[in-house]
Amino acid sequence: MTISRRVAIVRAIVAKDLREFSRDRLWMVLTPVMLVFYIGILWLLPNTVDETIKVGVYAPGLGGQFEQAFDSDAISTETGLQVVPFDSPDALEAAVVDGTEIEVDGQKHSLDIGMVFPDDLAASLSAGEPATVTIYVDAAVPAEVQTAMSAVVREATYAMAGVGLPVTQPQQELVVVGEDRVGSQVSPQELMTPLIAVMVLVVEAMALAGLVAVEIQTRTAKAVVVSPASVGDFLSAKSATGTLLAFGQAGFVLLLVGGFGHQPLLVALALLIGSIMTAGFGMLAGSAGRDFMTTIFISVVFMVPMAVPAIAALFPGAASVWVQVLPTYGFIETIVGVIAYGDSWADTYGYLLLSAAWCVAIFAAGWFVLRRRVEVL
Amino acid sequence: MATSTTAANSAAVSAEELRFSYGDHEAVKGISFEIAPGEIFGFLGPNGAGKTTTIKMLTGQLRPQSGTVRILGHDLRRDDPEAQAHIGVCFEEKNLYDAMSGEENLRFFAALYDVDGLDTDALLERVGLADRAKDRVGSYSKGMRQRLMVARAILHQPMVLFLDEPTDGLDPVSSKAIRGIIREEAERGAAVLLTTHDMWEADELSHRVAFINEGQIYAIDTPENLKLQHGRRSVKVRRRDEAGVREESFGLDDPAVGEQLRTAVQSEGLMTIHTEESTLENIFVEMTGRRLEA
Numbered sequence A: 001m002t003i004s005r006r007v008a009i010v011r012a013i014v015a016k017d018l019r020e021f022s023r024d025r026l027w028m029v030l031t032p033v034m035l036v037f038y039i040g041i042l043w044l045l046p047n048t049v050d051e052t053i054k055v056g057v058y059a060p061g062l063g064g065q066f067e068q069a070f071d072s073d074a075i076s077t078e079t080g081l082q083v084v085p086f087d088s089p090d091a092l093e094a095a096v097v098d099g100t101e102i103e104v105d106g107q108k109h110s111l112d113i114g115m116v117f118p119d120d121l122a123a124s125l126s127a128g129e130p131a132t133v134t135i136y137v138d139a140a141v142p143a144e145v146q147t148a149m150s151a152v153v154r155e156a157t158y159a160m161a162g163v164g165l166p167v168t169q170p171q172q173e174l175v176v177v178g179e180d181r182v183g184s185q186v187s188p189q190e191l192m193t194p195l196i197a198v199m200v201l202v203v204e205a206m207a208l209a210g211l212v213a214v215e216i217q218t219r220t221a222k223a224v225v226v227s228p229a230s231v232g233d234f235l236s237a238k239s240a241t242g243t244l245l246a247f248g249q250a251g252f253v254l255l256l257v258g259g260f261g262h263q264p265l266l267v268a269l270a271l272l273i274g275s276i277m278t279a280g281f282g283m284l285a286g287s288a289g290r291d292f293m294t295t296i297f298i299s300v301v302f303m304v305p306m307a308v309p310a311i312a313a314l315f316p317g318a319a320s321v322w323v324q325v326l327p328t329y330g331f332i333e334t335i336v337g338v339i340a341y342g343d344s345w346a347d348t349y350g351y352l353l354l355s356a357a358w359c360v361a362i363f364a365a366g367w368f369v370l371r372r373r374v375e376v377l
Numbered sequence B: 001m002a003t004s005t006t007a008a009n010s011a012a013v014s015a016e017e018l019r020f021s022y023g024d025h026e027a028v029k030g031i032s033f034e035i036a037p038g039e040i041f042g043f044l045g046p047n048g049a050g051k052t053t054t055i056k057m058l059t060g061q062l063r064p065q066s067g068t069v070r071i072l073g074h075d076l077r078r079d080d081p082e083a084q085a086h087i088g089v090c091f092e093e094k095n096l097y098d099a100m101s102g103e104e105n106l107r108f109f110a111a112l113y114d115v116d117g118l119d120t121d122a123l124l125e126r127v128g129l130a131d132r133a134k135d136r137v138g139s140y141s142k143g144m145r146q147r148l149m150v151a152r153a154i155l156h157q158p159m160v161l162f163l164d165e166p167t168d169g170l171d172p173v174s175s176k177a178i179r180g181i182i183r184e185e186a187e188r189g190a191a192v193l194l195t196t197h198d199m200w201e202a203d204e205l206s207h208r209v210a211f212i213n214e215g216q217i218y219a220i221d222t223p224e225n226l227k228l229q230h231g232r233r234s235v236k237v238r239r240r241d242e243a244g245v246r247e248e249s250f251g252l253d254d255p256a257v258g259e260q261l262r263t264a265v266q267s268e269g270l271m272t273i274h275t276e277e278s279t280l281e282n283i284f285v286e287m288t289g290r291r292l293e294a
Helices: A003-022 A025-044 A065-069 A072-078 A089-097 A121-127 A143-160 A188-217 A220-225 A231-256 A264-288 A292-312 A329-341 A345-375 B051-058 B102-112 B120-126 B142-154 B172-188 B199-205 B223-230 B257-266 B280-288
Strands: A053-058 A081-085 A102-104 A107-109 A113-116 A134-137 B013-022 B025-035 B040-044 B066-071 B087-090 B160-164 B191-195 B208-213 B216-221 B234-241 B244-251 B270-276
Touching: A003 A188, A003 A231, A003 B102, A025 A188, A025 A231, A053 A089, A089 A113, A089 A134, A113 A143, A134 A143, A188 A220, A188 A231, A188 A264, A188 A292, A188 A329, A188 A345, A220 A231, A220 A345, A231 A264, A231 A345, A264 A292, A264 A329, A264 A345, A292 A329, A329 A345, B013 B051, B025 B051, B025 B066, B025 B191, B025 B216, B040 B051, B040 B172, B040 B199, B051 B066, B051 B160, B051 B191, B087 B142, B102 B120, B102 B142, B120 B142, B142 B160, B142 B172, B160 B172, B172 B191, B172 B199, B199 B280, B208 B223, B208 B280, B216 B223, B216 B280, B223 B280, B234 B257, B244 B257, B257 B270
Parallel strands: A053 A081, A053 A113, B040 B191, B040 B208, B087 B160, B160 B191
Antiparallel strands: A102 A107, A113 A134, B013 B025, B013 B066, B208 B216, B234 B244, B234 B270
């Protein structure tokens, strides 16, 4: 049989699969609903990160010394601190405790931290008497920032009292190792994008598993393989259908959310590897399923752990070792690296190779198991 | 055990010493037979006799552990497209695509068999499904599905047809329609291997039949020859007398049958006289000790 004839057979089976898919009410409802859901989630998530910590200060009797010491424009651009002066300690407390937005100089502020200096601070400092500065901190402010604020109060108080350290301050040189992301933090939207892509692949693995399971359970696969179509043609068609569905929909979602904005070929290649892996999972789950419910159950058991690396990517820090050995880890790290951190081919080739190796292993397992299943029908 | 009977020269199907085991269970124990072009070959046996395993080997679904299968001279190997292009199979299970219409099912398989310009209307008309061509197969009755299975099996005008219980559970009208198609296909020149539990159907359609039991062929011959060789020709007479209704059976091969029949006809109270032929079912039971429905 000629290659063109084989291609024609595979194409006929794929066209038939897509027709069946398009007539399955479950997937026809689920697919657009999920797409809208995913895009809705991404749309709702902020695409920027506000890096500025806003500090409200009530410091009467200090003659604006505090504000002068922390010039707000310089602070906000260089250190991420913005000082908002208050006239009343009650207003400051309410602003931090209740989260009330307050308007200062025509701008609305939602405060993270509030510092209330006592009215007689200067006098107390001069007399060498103890004074209490109250610091209000929003619960979401990290502990290290809270500690830093205490240091700021201490240093500011020294400065206001005219008491400097009896040393010469050294010149400081800040060296950022890696890409300095101050001012361009990775947004929640960028971090969520790979998870969305993985969820699309999970659903499409279930769709392929459903198609395969129906072919097995109704034994239509048997009718196909006693025709001039070989078992290999049948498996090739199922692989192509699964890859096409997964790549098409995940690619569509990424296209809508701007996932192809940087290194589009690299993203497309990673997505293709993930889609072929999805086809392998679909063939495995479809071969094992006895009916619709067991097929869906097995698909979930196979695929949900595969989403774990994408969930891990949402949180800072290195993933656990057990997460790194999951088959989708390399694929997700590639997508995260390119979309969120602007990685290049050189940065991601290791992850690409890892995901390609897993892809080959899972696809081969799916092919082998489904082949055995079809042969004994 | 019967030896195989050769159908004719240049057999369409040739099975030679086929063997297959599932683990320790030897399902097919070296069976051989041939089917000539245009011949309808009844393959009869109870469940578990080895029919399905044999058909799987003949259609390329299973590779024989020993022996050879030839389809139109091609040595059949698994995935042999040359041989499989000439085979049409109607499975016992109704393995059709429910989400697709009857017409779409046929067009899909036409693409696999590389049939250009299939006249689906004519084919569906032939099996009585023209008015349901556009309906999804999921809405078809059992009889309609079976007729579509037959249409699928013959859409590429195969020279070898394997029909597994093609009229099982069908209404008389559907059964008659399918039997008509089987005859037409044989007249076209196709070799037909027919498995059925319906002995009347096998007798009616088959040019030759094979009895298979426990993986072995017990007999291959025409139904007439089997009945002649193994059956007992007789006449059954029913008459009424003082004791009530009586039945008597006279063997036609008995030298005294003439006198016995004359006496019966002349006697008072004669009710009915029937000739009795042995059935394939009876012959099968006599030869194998098993009933076909077992």
